Amino acid sequence: MKLGVVALLGVGVILMAPTIEMPRVTIFASGGGPIIPGTLFPFLFITIACGALSGFHSLVSSGTTPKMIEQESQATVGYGAMLLESFVGVMALIAASVLIPGDYLAINTMLMPDELAAMGFPVSRVQELSQLVETDVASRPGGAVSLAVGMASIFSALPGMAGLMAYWYQFALVFEALFILTTIDTGTRVGRYLIQEMGGRFYPPLRRMNWWPGVAVSSGLIVGAWSYLIGTGSISTLWPMFGAANQLLGTLALCIGTTVLIKMRKVQYLWITALPMLFVGIITLTGSYEMFGMFVTNASSLADSGRDGRRRLARKIADDDSL
Incomplete structure (x- = not known):
């Protein structure tokens, strides 16, 4: 499903040839932005966290991938996955950049339209977009809503899809949720492996992946940790x-x-x-x-x-x- 959606999004971008509304550099490059308050350098390198280098992927490639392949020659599946993720990242960037900057900020911040206009980013189509997707998209920070709106705009431009933007919006949200859920699952599994392998040096039974008390305790620690962070930030x-x-x-x-x-x-x-x-x-x-x-x-x-x-x-x- 993921491959199909990404391929369809790529076809939509080629056929639609959308105009990139987002400027190359904004006034927030020097800091003070409503989403990322820091300057472009060095905050760019800790915002795009899965670009040319990713510690999360280094754990996956050394922790879970070896457990899923039968021989070393199959390890290139990890490289293929990284290429696919890079393509997904480019498609997501295009989907977000087709939105007018003022609309993008109106969706991803809690600022009022007059405040955004004072910054030089007037809001243009947020109300229209809300009507098209049949839900209020203003002041919905986090990136998921703006990405879904951008994807829905591209999909609805395909032949015969003009009246289905609300459907594509909900479909894009489900698509994003699938990515997030699989990431949480993989991250929890990697964390469990690390706890069991490190803890197994002190308590050997913990190293056995089929010993359910060790699996339950290590999984509980990881789930409890990210649940705490979600609830406090x-x-x-x-x-x-x-x-x-x-x-x-x-x-x-x-x-x-x-x-x-x-x-x-x-x-x-x-x-x-x-x-x-x-x-x-x-x-x-x-x-x-x-x-x-x-x-x-x-x-x-x-x-x-x-x-x-x-x-x-x-x-x-x-x-x-x-x-």
Whole structure:
């Protein structure tokens, strides 16, 4: 199904030849954006977390893929999956970029139309899009809704599909959910393997993948961890955290690869892993440091606002008592 939908989306892009409404660079490249507050550099590298390098995929390729193939020659299935994901990423980028910038921000932020207009991004078709997909799409941050609207716009432009935009919108949401659910499943499985393999060094029965108490405990720990994060954060905080952790994990994978090359005495190939390791490591740590500073600043601002509110409330109560 995934292959078919992605192929259909590619055909739709070719036939529709949509106009890319999103500018190459916006005023938010220097920071202060309503979705990603940081500057283009280095936040780009911790926002596009599954681009040229992905720590999550390094775990999958070394943790779950070897358990699903029968011989080493079949490992190229992982490379094929990465190529497919790259194609999906390009299609998703096109689907989001066909939206007018003001409409895109109106969907992905909680800002009012007049606030967006003051920033130079007037809202144009949000109401019309809401009518076409038969649901209100304004102020629905997270990216899923804007991507679904963009995909539905492309699909509905195909011959004979003009009146089915509402159907394609719901179909796109289901398609996105399938991607998310399989990612959660794979991530939970990888985390379970890691806990069992590491814990098995201290308690050997835990290493047995068919020992159900170990499977239950390790799975519960992973599910509990991501459930806690979902309940205590929003997409604006969780995604940069995931991106930073993912790229640091990718840096670790490159570090392991560099170590293996040194052990194999193939120093002539060392630059292939060492240079990307240094580049990604430095940029990710820089972005993480800036992101942490923003979290601290926002927390301080909220604390100050809370104290000011309590003082005003106390003064009002005192004034009422004096009357």
